[in-house]
Amino acid sequence: MGKRVFKGGIDLHQDSALHLRGINNYKNVESIHPKKVYIPVQQHIGEVAEVIVTVGEEVFLGQPIAKIGDGLGANVHASISGKIIAIEKIDQGQGEEMTCVVIENDFREQPREVHHETIDELTPEIIVERVEAAGVVGLGGATFPSHVKLNPKEKIHTCIFNGAECEPLLMADAALMVTQGEKLIRGCELVLKAVEAKKGIIAIEDDKQEAIDVMRNICQDSLNISVIEVPSVYPQGSTEMLFKTITGKEAPATGSTRDLGYLIINVATTVAVFEAIDPGIPLSHRICSVVGDVKTQKNVYFPIGTSIEDMIDFCNGFDGKPSKIITGGFMMGKTVDTMAASLTKSANGLIVINETHDQDSTPSACIMCARCVEVCPIGLLPHQLEKNYLKENWKRLEKLYVDSCINCGCCTYICPARRHLAEHIVAGQQMIKERQG
Numbered sequence: 001m002g003k004r005v006f007k008g009g010i011d012l013h014q015d016s017a018l019h020l021r022g023i024n025n026y027k028n029v030e031s032i033h034p035k036k037v038y039i040p041v042q043q044h045i046g047e048v049a050e051v052i053v054t055v056g057e058e059v060f061l062g063q064p065i066a067k068i069g070d071g072l073g074a075n076v077h078a079s080i081s082g083k084i085i086a087i088e089k090i091d092q093g094q095g096e097e098m099t100c101v102v103i104e105n106d107f108r109e110q111p112r113e114v115h116h117e118t119i120d121e122l123t124p125e126i127i128v129e130r131v132e133a134a135g136v137v138g139l140g141g142a143t144f145p146s147h148v149k150l151n152p153k154e155k156i157h158t159c160i161f162n163g164a165e166c167e168p169l170l171m172a173d174a175a176l177m178v179t180q181g182e183k184l185i186r187g188c189e190l191v192l193k194a195v196e197a198k199k200g201i202i203a204i205e206d207d208k209q210e211a212i213d214v215m216r217n218i219c220q221d222s223l224n225i226s227v228i229e230v231p232s233v234y235p236q237g238s239t240e241m242l243f244k245t246i247t248g249k250e251a252p253a254t255g256s257t258r259d260l261g262y263l264i265i266n267v268a269t270t271v272a273v274f275e276a277i278d279p280g281i282p283l284s285h286r287i288c289s290v291v292g293d294v295k296t297q298k299n300v301y302f303p304i305g306t307s308i309e310d311m312i313d314f315c316n317g318f319d320g321k322p323s324k325i326i327t328g329g330f331m332m333g334k335t336v337d338t339m340a341a342s343l344t345k346s347a348n349g350l351i352v353i354n355e356t357h358d359q360d361s362t363p364s365a366c367i368m369c370a371r372c373v374e375v376c377p378i379g380l381l382p383h384q385l386e387k388n389y390l391k392e393n394w395k396r397l398e399k400l401y402v403d404s405c406i407n408c409g410c411c412t413y414i415c416p417a418r419r420h421l422a423e424h425i426v427a428g429q430q431m432i433k434e435r436q437g
Contacts, residue, residue: 005245008377009233010410013207017357018168018330022291026171027178029287029299032314035105037079037305038090039065040098043344044143046072051101057084061111062282064135065101074145075135079284079303082106093308093327093336100305100342114280119189124151127194127277134276135345136283140237140266141328143346146273149265154258156195160246161188163204163211163267164230164237167329170349172287173267175299177204177211181218184267187274188225194273195263200225202267203242207232234331235408239264241377253404268348288347293319293354302343309339311350320354327351331409364417372411372421378404382411382421389428394435402428 012018041049049066053059059078066076082105089097132147140162161184165173177184188200202219204212206229216227230236230245240251243262251257257264272283284304288311291297295316302311308325312318326333327341329349343350372382381400388396402425411421 005231005248006241006377007379008375008410009235009241010375010413011232012168012234013232015168022169023171023289023297023299026175026289026299029175029179029301030314031301032303032306032311033105033107034080034303034306034310036085036307037103037105037303038100038307038340038342039076039079039103039305040090040092040100040342040344041066041076042098043076043304043346044074044137044145046074046145048099049073049076051087051099053084053087053101055084055087058082059084059103061109062284063112064282072145072148074137074143075133075282076101077135077282077284078103079305080105081108081110090340090342091338093338093341094334103305111281116278116280119186119193122190122193122277124194124196127190127273130276130280131194131273134272134282136269136272136276137345138266139268139272139286139345139348141332141346141348146265146269149263150191150194150273152195152258152263154256155261156197156258156263157261158199158201158263159188159191159195159197160242160262160264161191161200161202161267161270162237162239162242162264163202163208163215164242165208166205166232166234166237167331167349168234169291169330169351170289172289172299172348174208174211176268176271176287177208178214180271181214183271183274184215185218185222185225186278187270187272190273190277191263191265191270192224197263198224201246202227203230203246204228205230205232205236235377235406235410238377238406238408240406253401283345286345286347288343288350290315290350292352293322293357294352295319304343304345306343307339308336308341308343308350311343312339312352318352318354320356322352323355323358324353325351326353331413332407361418361420363419366417366419369416371414371416375410375414377408377410378406380405382425383419385428386419386421386424389424389431394432397428398432402432405429
C-alpha cells in the first residue's frame with residue numbers, strides 16, 4: 001500500500017515551514033481545567049439543540065444541557081461540573097453568534113453513575129441509542145451525528161476506521177491511537193456490531209509508524225480487524241481519497257461509500273462510541289493539537305467549550321505577535337477573529353500563526369499555470385470554478401461539478417498567484433444550494 005493511488009494531492013512533508021513546527025512529545029497529552037466553559041448548543045450538522053437547563057442550576061459532568069428533537073442533530077452535555085452562570089449568545093469568531101451555556105467550574109468533576117456491559121449483551125439498536133444519548137458526532141471535523149451514521153439503510157460489509165490524520169501539524173489522532181489503542185479496538189468492535197459488518201480496517205498514514213506498530217500489536221489476535229498503512233499524501237484522510245486508496249474504487253459522485261458496502265468513521269469518533277457504551281459517558285472532552293506560534297506546542301485533552309484564550313494561555317501564550325488563529329487544520333481549518341470563541345467537538349487542532357510567519361495572501365491575476373488542476377484530487381478545474389463564481393455564472397458552475405469539491409485547499413495552497421480558490425469554490429457551492437432550495 002506504499003504507492004499513491006489517487007491523482008493529485010500534495011506531499012506537505014516537502015514544506016520546510018510546516019516540517020519545522022509541530023509537537024515533539026505528542027504522546028504526552030495534558031489535561032486543561034478551565035475556570036469556565038462556554039458550550040455552544042450547535043456543534044453538529046443538523047438542527048440547533050434546545051437548551052434544557054436554567055441559569056443558577058448546578059450540573060454534573062456529563063449532564064445533558066441541550067437536546068435535539070426529531071430532526072438531524074446531536075445532544076450536548078456539560079463538560080465540567082459546576083453552576084450555570086449564563087445562557088447567552090457569544091461571538092464564535094466568524095461573524096456569527098451562537099447560543100452558549102456558560103458553566104463555572106467547581107473542579108469536582110463528578111460524573112453521574114455509569115454502567116458496564118459486555119459487547120455480547122448489546123444489540124445494534126442499543127448501541128445506536130447509547131451513541132445518540134451521548135451526543136457523539138464525527139470528530140474528524142464533519143460533526144455528522146454518529147447515531148445516524150451507525151444506523152445506515154445500506155448493507156455494510158466493511159468499516160474503514162480513519163486514522164490517516166493528513167492535516168500537517170496535527171497529532172491528536174496519533175496520540176489517541178498510541179495511548180488509547182485498546183479503547184479504539186473495542187470501539188471498532190462496537191461499530192462493526194452496530195452496522196452488522198464483517199470486516200474492519202484501521203487506516204493509518206505511513207508517517208505515523210509508532211501508531212501503526214501499536215495498533216498492529218493490539219490487532220494481532222483479532223480475526224476481523226486489521227491495520228493498513230497508507231501513503232502520507234494530503235488529503236489522504238478525506239473519505240473519497242481514503243476509500244480509493246484502500247479499495248481502488250471511486251466513491252459514488254452522487255451517493256456514498258455506503259452504497260458500495262463501506263462505512264468510513266474517524267478513529268476519535270470510534271473511541272467516543274466505545275466510551276458511550278463503556279463506561280457509558282457522553283462526549284464531553286476530546287484531544288486537540290495546539291501548534292504553530294505558541295510558546296509550548298501540546299496535545300491537550302480539553303472539556304468542550306474551553307475558550308481559545310484559555311487554551312493558548314495553557315500553552316504558555318503566544319510566540320511573537322499573533323496574526324492568524326485557525327481552528328481545525330492548517331489546510332481546511334477556519335480562521336477566527338476573537339479569543340472568546342469556544343473550542344467544540346470539531347476542534348482537533350488550534351493553530352497560531354504570528355506576523356513573522358504569516359505570508360502575504362493578497363491575490364494577483366491568474367497566470368493560467370494549471371497547478372491547481374494538477375493537485376486537485378477530485379479532478380476539477382479550480383481556476384475555472386473560481387472564474388465562474390466571480391462572474392456569477394451559476395449554471396456553468398454546476399456543469400463544472402462544483403458540488404464535488406471536498407474543500408481540501410490544495411488549489412489555494414499551490415497557487416503562485418495566491419488566488420483564494422477554495423474559499424470562492426465553497427462560496428459557489430453554497431450559492432448553488434441556496435438557488436436550488
